[in-house]
Amino acid sequence: MVSYDDADFGVAALNTPPDSPTKDSPISTQYATYKTDSKSSALDVPPRTPTHNAIEVPALRSPDAHAAQYMHSLSASPSIKERRVSRNSFGASLPIPRSKRQSRLSSVAYPAEDGRPVRPGMPPIQPTRDILASQVQSVHPDMAKAAKNMAFAFDIDGVLVHGDRLIPEGKRVLDMLNGDNQLGIKIPHIFLTNGSGKPEVARTEQLSKILQNPVSTEQFIQSHTPMRALAEYYNTVLVVGGEGYRCREVAEQYGFKDIIVPNDIVAWDPSIAPYRVFTEEEKATSRPRDFARCNIDAIMVFSDSRDYATDMQIIVDLLRSENGRLGTLAKDPVSQRIPIYFSQGDMLCPTEHPIPRMSQGAFRIGLEAMYKALTGVDLERVVYGKPELATYKYADEVLASWMADLHGEERIPENIYMVGDNPASDIVGGNMYGWNTCLVRTGVFQGGENDEENPANFGVFPNVLEAVKAACRKELGDEFQFEWDDRVNPVLHGSAAVASAIE
Numbered sequence: 473m474v475s476y477d478d479a480d481f482g483v484a485a486l487n488t489p490p491d492s493p494t495k496d497s498p499i500s501t502q503y504a505t506y507k508t509d510s511k512s513s514a515l516d517v518p519p520r521t522p523t524h525n526a527i528e529v530p531a532l533r534s535p536d537a538h539a540a541q542y543m544h545s546l547s548a549s550p551s552i553k554e555r556r557v558s559r560n561s562f563g564a565s566l567p568i569p570r571s572k573r574q575s576r577l578s579s580v581a582y583p584a585e586d587g588r589p590v591r592p593g594m595p596p597i598q599p600t601r602d603i604l605a606s607q608v609q610s611v612h613p614d615m616a617k618a619a620k621n622m623a624f625a626f627d628i629d630g631v632l633v634h635g636d637r638l639i640p641e642g643k644r645v646l647d648m649l650n651g652d653n654q655l656g657i658k659i660p661h662i663f664l665t666n667g668s669g670k671p672e673v674a675r676t677e678q679l680s681k682i683l684q685n686p687v688s689t690e691q692f693i694q695s696h697t698p699m700r701a702l703a704e705y706y707n708t709v710l711v712v713g714g715e716g717y718r719c720r721e722v723a724e725q726y727g728f729k730d731i732i733v734p735n736d737i738v739a740w741d742p743s744i745a746p747y748r749v750f751t752e753e754e755k756a757t758s759r760p761r762d763f764a765r766c767n768i769d770a771i772m773v774f775s776d777s778r779d780y781a782t783d784m785q786i787i788v789d790l791l792r793s794e795n796g797r798l799g800t801l802a803k804d805p806v807s808q809r810i811p812i813y814f815s816q817g818d819m820l821c822p823t824e825h826p827i828p829r830m831s832q833g834a835f836r837i838g839l840e841a842m843y844k845a846l847t848g849v850d851l852e853r854v855v856y857g858k859p860e861l862a863t864y865k866y867a868d869e870v871l872a873s874w875m876a877d878l879h880g881e882e883r884i885p886e887n888i889y890m891v892g893d894n895p896a897s898d899i900v901g902g903n904m905y906g907w908n909t910c911l912v913r914t915g916v917f918q919g920g921e922n923d924e925e926n927p928a929n930f931g932v933f934p935n936v937l938e939a940v941k942a943a944c945r946k947e948l949g950d951e952f953q954f955e956w957d958d959r960v961n962p963v964l965h966g967s968a969a970v971a972s973a974i975e
């Protein structure tokens with residue numbers, strides 16, 4: 473099996489030493505992070521001052537492999553197995569936020585999620601069930617220990633939901649992992665989605681309703697979530713994709729300082745997008761300025777384009793301009809080109825439509841082809857999201873932090889299970905990161921026994937519930953019960969049958 477830890481993934485990783493461990497970054501002590509050679513890519517980010525708060529992860533793979541059949545020679549690597557030689561973001565630095573926990577070191581008190589009152593300075597009120605659960609756990613110490621040493625990373629679309637529609641097994645799984653199990657224990661899980669286009673709070677609130685279970689932003693990663701770190705590198709950015717102005721909102725929350733969206737540019741000069749019908753409302757809500765006097769430092773494609781023609785035109789204009797100044801045409805298409813980042817590389821996405829729909833990867837491939845045809849050179853770009861290493865490293869940060877919230881220990885559990893429906897993102901990324909991978913049949917994958925290119929190493933399951941049950945049986949034993957029994961009496965060694973018999 474290939475692994476991110478293999479030594480064949482490139483000069484940048486081989487020639488540069490790991491970061492020094494810091495007390496603020498427990499993950500970097502466990503998984504070496506690497507600085508890239510500054511000559512390795514046209515997309516190297518500008519140098520930062522030491523006060524910054526990001527980890528730089530080298531980009532090591534091509535998200536094009538699964539789309540090779542749709543591409544011409546600009547796809548350097550037609551084979552999944554040779555993905556690392558692709559000219560894609562290979563060698564570039566992908567910054568990710570350093571640690572979720574740092575943001576929690578403030579003195580702000582947050583109300584408990586379960587609605588229990590917060591009593592400053594006093595121990596939390598423990599409901600009876602929590603007391604019972606901890607007694608049951610003390611009766612089964614090995615099982616409880618194993619439950620704290622495993623975790624799940626769930627893909628969302630095609631595993632837990634289809635768009636806004638619940639996949640019923642998804643709710644049952646979350647009930648179980650949130651404590652409806654023999655031990656009454658919370659089994660750590662995070663959500664790792666290539667979805668995008670809304671602030672994290674809005675998306676987790678929506679998901680909580682659909683899944684009828686709490687979903688915290690602290691256990692949630694969208695494709696653009698790690699791109700928050702890029703706010704430290706660029707001042708003026710063009711943010712592309714998503715509904716209305718929601719991605720501007722996302723970028724604001726990430727701390728980007730000067731955010732432009734395509735509508736602002738169309739409002740300034742409608743002739744830039746000749747086929748666009750620009751409504752009065754769009755005009756009124758946009759923020760035009762004199763873009764002939766303003767340099768855009770980078771392009772961030774956060775979500776699916778709602779208007780390919782306008783977005784591609786503006787992006788190509790900027791990529792061909794002198795350092796991001798609209799209305800100019802660079803003499804050298806490479807040295808004066810501003811960087812472009814994509815939040816994920818999925819070609820297809822399952823939706824309500826019977827055949828999966830084109831996603832950001834398809835948009836990018838079209839853009840690359842146009843750019844190449846117009847300039848004669850390949851477009852260097854960086855892609856975040858699954859299966860990009862940076863996204864998995866960030867997942868570790870989130871998981872360790874979530875472990876601290878749940879069990880008071882900031883560490884990464886040893887046995888992590890990724891449950892996904894897309895072999896080309898969920899499974900290949902999980903396999904390369906050394907996680908156990910479970911492929912489900914409720915989404916993109918509709919193949920035979922296993923995926924031929926990227927087989928799931930733990931197996932293929934009809935749905936997420938079967939995958940989670942199999943993983944729990946492996947880690948916790950075949951006797952592990954997937955329901956909490958209120959009649960349980962821990963004094964009688966957790967046997968509900970005995971307890972009820974003597975009541």
Ligand code: G3P
Nearest residue numbers: 628629665666667818821
């Ligand atoms: O590819 C688009 C996106 O909706 C996929 O989401 O949750 O399957 O990673 P997810």
Ligand code: MG
Nearest residue numbers: 627629630893
């Ligand atoms: Mg999916």
